[in-house]
Amino acid sequence: MTSPEYDYIIVGAGSAGCVLANRLSASGEHRVLLLEAGEDDRWMWIKIPAGIAHILIGERAIWRFATEPDEKVGGRSIFWPRGRALGGSSAVNGMIWVRSDPLELDHWESLGNPGWGSSDILPYLKRMESFTQGDPAYRGHDGPMHITRYKDRDALSQGFIQGAQQAGVPAVEDYNGPRFEGVSYLQYNTKRGWRRHTGDNYLRPAMRRANLKVETGALTQRVLLEGRRATGLVYRKGGQDFTVKARREVLLCAGSIQSPQLLELSGIGNADVLKRAGVNVAHHLPGVGENLRDHLHVRLGFETQLNITLNTILRSPLLKAKMGARWLFLGRGLMSTSSATSMAIARSSPDLPRPDIKMQLHQLSMASSHYGGREGARSIAERMGLDPYPGFSIGCYCLRPESQGSVHIRGADAAEPPEIRANYLSAEHDIRTIVAALRMIRKIAAQPGLAQHIVRETRPGPAASSDDALLDHARATGQTSYHPIGTCRMGADARAVVDARLKVHGIDGLRVCDASIMPTMVASNTNAPSIMIGEKASDLVLADARGH
Ligand SMILES: Cc1cc2nc3c(=O)[nH]c(=O)nc-3n(C[C@H](O)[C@H](O)[C@H](O)COP(=O)(O)OP(=O)(O)OC[C@H]3O[C@@H](n4cnc5c(N)ncnc54)[C@H](O)[C@@H]3O)c2cc1C
Numbered sequence: 001m002t003s004p005e006y007d008y009i010i011v012g013a014g015s016a017g018c019v020l021a022n023r024l025s026a027s028g029e030h031r032v033l034l035l036e037a038g039e040d041d042r043w044m045w046i047k048i049p050a051g052i053a054h055i056l057i058g059e060r061a062i063w064r065f066a067t068e069p070d071e072k073v074g075g076r077s078i079f080w081p082r083g084r085a086l087g088g089s090s091a092v093n094g095m096i097w098v099r100s101d102p103l104e105l106d107h108w109e110s111l112g113n114p115g116w117g118s119s120d121i122l123p124y125l126k127r128m129e130s131f132t133q134g135d136p137a138y139r140g141h142d143g144p145m146h147i148t149r150y151k152d153r154d155a156l157s158q159g160f161i162q163g164a165q166q167a168g169v170p171a172v173e174d175y176n177g178p179r180f181e182g183v184s185y186l187q188y189n190t191k192r193g194w195r196r197h198t199g200d201n202y203l204r205p206a207m208r209r210a211n212l213k214v215e216t217g218a219l220t221q222r223v224l225l226e227g228r229r230a231t232g233l234v235y236r237k238g239g240q241d242f243t244v245k246a247r248r249e250v251l252l253c254a255g256s257i258q259s260p261q262l263l264e265l266s267g268i269g270n271a272d273v274l275k276r277a278g279v280n281v282a283h284h285l286p287g288v289g290e291n292l293r294d295h296l297h298v299r300l301g302f303e304t305q306l307n308i309t310l311n312t313i314l315r316s317p318l319l320k321a322k323m324g325a326r327w328l329f330l331g332r333g334l335m336s337t338s339s340a341t342s343m344a345i346a347r348s349s350p351d352l353p354r355p356d357i358k359m360q361l362h363q364l365s366m367a368s369s370h371y372g373g374r375e376g377a378r379s380i381a382e383r384m385g386l387d388p389y390p391g392f393s394i395g396c397y398c399l400r401p402e403s404q405g406s407v408h409i410r411g412a413d414a415a416e417p418p419e420i421r422a423n424y425l426s427a428e429h430d431i432r433t434i435v436a437a438l439r440m441i442r443k444i445a446a447q448p449g450l451a452q453h454i455v456r457e458t459r460p461g462p463a464a465s466s467d468d469a470l471l472d473h474a475r476a477t478g479q480t481s482y483h484p485i486g487t488c489r490m491g492a493d494a495r496a497v498v499d500a501r502l503k504v505h506g507i508d509g510l511r512v513c514d515a516s517i518m519p520t521m522v523a524s525n526t527n528a529p530s531i532m533i534g535e536k537a538s539d540l541v542l543a544d545a546r547g548h
Pocket residue numbers: 011012013014015016017035036037038056081082083084085086087088089090092093094095096097098218219220221253254255256258259262414481482483484514515516525526527528530
């Protein structure tokens with residue numbers, strides 16, 4: 001079936017796609033279609049920050065991807081969820097708001113990407129957020145994303161912050177301000193204790209506009225090409241295929257797994273990969289799906305005397321009710337978070353020119369070390385696999401991983417999950433850094449500020465004292481931090497996929513605008529940077545429409 005023409009067709013209503021839908025439809029001049037495979041999900045567990053555990057156990061709002069089994073992580077296949085709803089991964093994520101290391105943005109620019117340095121990007125970081133406490137030279141005060149700092153001063157968070165300082169990590173008031181490095185309470189994209197994602201903040205207000213059409217439950221199958229020009233696409237909804245035409249551009253915002261998947265399904269990618277999958281080659285672009293990077297998250301577990309962590313609260317009806325009331329009436333407490341309350345951005349060695357590791361306090365401890373859980377168990381504590389004693393964990397990762405993996409299609413079907421090779425811990429730098437980060441956590445835990453709250457280290461336990469034992473722990477238990485990036489890398493070289501204006505090399509009328517364009521890991525969590533990419537992309541698209 002054929003539908004009418006649009007000026008712009010956006011694929012994916014995630015962190016970046018919702019921004020583009022808003023900005024491109026704002027003037028009323030352009031007809032915009034936004035296609036989202038998920039639903040307009042007004043599910044309670046999306047609204048409540050602590051609902052992330054429920055979301056990730058189920059299927060309703062996520063794609064349940066998994067990596068290929070890999071000997072470097074003990075032969076495991078790792079669960080890699082991505083958001084599938086209006087809001088995309090911003091509707092299901094941990095809400096931790098970290099805007100990026102400015103030095104890494106400067107590095108992007110130095111790689112041949114003019115306009116992406118920290119001073120060019122700062123205005124976008126400011127215009128997307130609303131944070132009233134920060135320095136106005138760095139922080140936005142009236143943007144769509146409402147930002148809150150963790151308000152409670154509980155003993156465990158304080159202990160972590162003190163311990164980190166005693167271990168030599170400086171305190172930082174606002175890591176999204178003039179200095180990135182340091183230990184502090186976390187900031188979240190929440191408002192009065194409720195999750196506020198890009199679907200809420202950017203898309204919903206724009207949905208009133210007559211020139212924006214949003215189709216949910218619409219799985220894009222492939223982009224249509226006439227010669228070297230993208231002219232529209234085919235999507236499937238309710239078992240039927242629809243063809244839509246784009247007068248100006250098709251904008252892929254399907255995220256780091258599915259944007260490269262869609263390019264390959266459209267015949268744009270490495271010719272060998274396409275031929276193996278039975279897809280006709282329209283344009284040989286060997287970098288598509290390569291350069292995949294993620295933060296491998298490794299935790300140390302601890303038992304504590306404090307009865308304030310989720311391990312205790314979720315097993316006590318009284319404490320659960322108190323936590324619920326505190327959240328409902330004050331917008332505070334652990335229910336207003338995904339369990340993480342504070343973090344330290346630090347250098348694993350004082351000789352380094354800038355921070356290379358992040359450590360984060362999670363007010364729970366569990367065997368599985370990620371929110372994957374067991375479906376069917378009776379209580380949420382059991383489903384999450386929480387330890388039966390009061391516990392917490394400190395997770396860490398290497399900020400700028402050098403290990404690179406890939407995402408490629410297996411066949412010609414958009415509904416078939418692509419093959420994801422994370423290739424964690426393949427680069428020597430990452431191996432060295434993760435071991436140093438685990439040692440740094442132990443150093444923090446041994447300081448009086450935090451040590452007073454620790455009964456014992458439970459995972460991997462003090463017997464694991466050599467570098468090899470710590471590396472074994474990382475390989476056996478490390479999980480995704482949910483930060484895949486880089487699979488449609490921006491750059492000017494032969495293996496880059498898009499240029500600095502996010503246009504696919506060699507194809508007209510087609511851009512990729514999401515986390516997949518990041519050339520290297522932005523050295524932080526990836527939601528705010530993905531929203532920034534949506535903001536910057538919208539200016540690039542509108543400038544080109546105006547002819548400059
Ligand atoms: C569980 C989890 C926790 C996280 N925690 C944090 C955190 O605390 N802080 C942080 O900064 N970052 C976090 N992240 C990462 C962050 O949310 C992502 O990096 C960011 O949302 C990526 O944005 P994006 O626009 O690239 O893609 P997404 O937001 O993933 O959007 C892609 C959209 O495209 C849709 N789509 C895909 N394929 C198709 C198709 N063929 N047709 C139509 N639609 C399609 C998807 O359904 C999705 O809605 C987390 C992510 C997850 C999954």
